[in-house]
Amino acid sequence: PDSPSGYYHIGGKKPSYIYCNMEELCGSNEGWTRVAYLDMSDHLKECPTGFRLLESNGVRACGRADSSVGSCQSVQFPSNGISYSQVCGRVVGYQYSSPDALYPGRYEGEEYGTVIDASRTTINSYYVDGISLTRGSPRQHVWTFVAGVYEHEIRWNG
Numbered sequence: 001p002d003s004p005s006g007y008y009h010i011g012g013k014k015p016s017y018i019y020c021n022m023e024e025l026c027g028s029n030e031g032w033t034r035v036a037y038l039d040m041s042d043h044l045k046e047c048p049t050g051f052r053l054l055e056s057n058g059v060r061a062c063g064r065a066d067s068s069v070g071s072c073q074s075v076q077f078p079s080n081g082i083s084y085s086q087v088c089g090r091v092v093g094y095q096y097s098s099p100d101a102l103y104p105g106r107y108e109g110e111e112y113g114t115v116i117d118a119s120r121t122t123i124n125s126y127y128v129d130g131i132s133l134t135r136g137s138p139r140q141h142v143w144t145f146v147a148g149v150y151e152h153e154i155r156w157n158g
Contacts, residue, residue: 052064
């Protein structure tokens with residue numbers, strides 16, 4: 001806590017340089033270790049493997065490889081054996097097309113809203129249009145950002 005923020009050499013089985021934020025962050029001033037960092041405002045940065053670059057009006061963002069169908073894309077950021085007790089971060093999301101929020105998957109038959117496909121309602125499927133942060137194996141939910149078309153109302157055509 002008395003050291004400045006910056007990159008530090010951390011020894012162990014796999015020595016590496018990691019960034020440590022020693023200032024107050026997320027209500028705590030005990031120091032934080034950065035596990036992942038992706039700044040798409042830097043034009044030299046690329047999206048993680050499996051994602052595609054979306055650009056509009058000077059904004060660069062990473063999205064699913066195929067946004068025309070329900071799908072899930074993930075990226076893993078290993079903690080490299082560093083133990084932790086809290087997760088703190090920031091995500092900026094941009095809407096593409098018309099997100100379905102907590103849409104539970106495809107509906108069977110031609111009539112909208114008949115039978116929900118139950119295989120799309122677990123943490124291991126594409127259960128949310130947005131961003132879901134999980135940890136561990138088996139996956140444990142930490143945080144979800146849900147993206148929907150409307151901010152304050154529900155619209156249903158059924």
